[in-house]
Amino acid sequence: MTNPLSVFQHTPTGHVPAFLSLAATETAWAFHHTLPDYAPTPLVPLRGWAQAMGVKAVFVKDESPRFGLNAFKGLGGIYALARAAGQVLGLPEDLTWAALQTEAARDALAKVEFVTATDGNHGRGVAWAARQLGCRAHVYLPAGSVPARAQAILDAGAAQAEILPLSYDETVQYAARMAEAHGWQLIQDTSWPGYEAVPTWIIQGYTTMAREAADQLAQAGHPRPTHIFLQAGVGAMAGGVLGCLAARYGDQAPVFVSVEPEDIPCIYRSALAGDGQPHTVAGEAGTIMAGLNCGTPCSLTWPVLRDGVTWYFACPDAVAEAGMRRLGRPLPGDQAVVSGESGAVTAGLLDWLTTRPDLADLRQRMGLDGESVILLFSTEGDTDPDHYRQVLCD
Structure with missing residues (x-):
């Protein structure tokens, strides 16, 4: 056979x-x-x-x-967002959740916005992590994504969860362009030359x-x-x-x-x-x-x-x-x-x-x-x- x-x-x-x-x-x-x-x-x-x-x-x-x-994706999302937030706040690498929850930290992080592309689970993890930190998250999904996955991302706390008429790799590129255009922080679970710190944390x-x-x-x-x-x-x-x-x-x-x-x-x-x-x-x-x-x-x-x-x-x-x-x-x-x-x-x-x-x-x-x-x-x-x-x- x-x-x-x-x-x-x-x-x-x-x-x-x-x-x-x-x-x-x-x-x-x-x-x-x-x-x-x-x-x-x-x-x-x-x-x-x-x-x-x-x-x-x-x-x-x-x-x-x-x-x-x-x-499982929340493990990578919360750690990456915490490390990114720590850099905004000038905190050391060995940070704790309590250090991100002070009144001064919450005030500073309220101005931070994140963006990512996802097939579903990663975006949900990023949306959840952003909500925990008091930040906004914008999430883009590729063509063919079921609406239930987009809704789950919104339910997790995303400010936006949009299904695009693009492939997954094209959606990643789109999210990167949106980050540059709006000054958002890109939180992507893949890497390429010049974009390695965040995926390393994830x-x-x-x-x-x-x-x-x-x-x-x-x-x-x-x-x-x-x-x-x-x-x-x-x-x-x-x-x-x-x-x-x-x-x-x-x-x-x-x-x-x-x-x-x-x-x-x-x-x-x-x-x-x-x-x-x-x-x-x-x-x-x-x-x-x-x-x-x-x-x-x-x-x-x-x-x-x-x-x-x-x-x-x-x-x-x-x-x-x-x-x-x-x-x-x-x-x-x-x-x-x-x-x-x-x-x-x-x-x-x-x-x-x-x-x-x-x-x-x-x-x-x-x-x-x-x-x-x-x-x-x-x-x-x-x-x-x-x-x-x-x-x-x-």
Whole structure:
């Protein structure tokens, strides 16, 4: 049978950049712990599924409860906005939430406006963070975004959430132009030459999720996972989590797996090119994985993914839907995890790898066996509620 997945295997070098070292990410970790609404999200063990797959353990980090935002993105948004606000106020890097809440700080920050482009979750995180700081946020979404995602951004506190007739990359460019025209601060979760400080903060903010997961795994009796599956859009989250956990586990680093939609797999295509450079995938994608619908790799995290990933996958939408059903309708004894299209694609890939006869050889090559401890991140809940209900009813 023909392999239904696009896959590329690579031998990683394991290099971790300085901005993702344990010391460098400690500031974000410490800042998050000063937030009144901070709490670690659950790490859900799925013992029934692990037994059915013939692996030792599988855990899902459920990010849907994060700050009430139904996704992990608030971690990066609040840290980046706090650092930007700290610069406005002349505060040190190791700032606290209390330092941003003084009367003088609130008065100064009331004049600051932020802008971003988003497929949904990042914009919601930025809108929420701006509201916490007493600032205004303008958010632009690409063509094809469902109105529910724009409304969720408004509900989170945005002054504006507009769907544009543009691709994601074009929407990013538009937001950058609006920032320049109006004097707004651009808060974007991807980078390019000359725009690197803010995305560095965002990526460092995401590492709190990784540190939580590693601590929770250790508490569950697993000093390290053997395999970590990561969703890659521009690669900011995937690169941040990979770098943080590679630094933590050192020579015992697990096998990292990058997962993207087949319509617009910029990380997969960049790896496949073999020249070490990031490559843009042009055109408009029709994938249901809105959070991964990105054509240009983040320049900061592409080297991390290039040097740290062993398996790069580009998957059809059916994989994401399989993951949504697997997590939402679990085996007896397992806890249900409500996971949206982008959040569930890694679970769907794992499900395909362990149930389809045509992928048995690939499963063996990946070392998915009775000793495997697998970590997945469900990065979002049902951010498109209508489609989520439709998939689970199929």
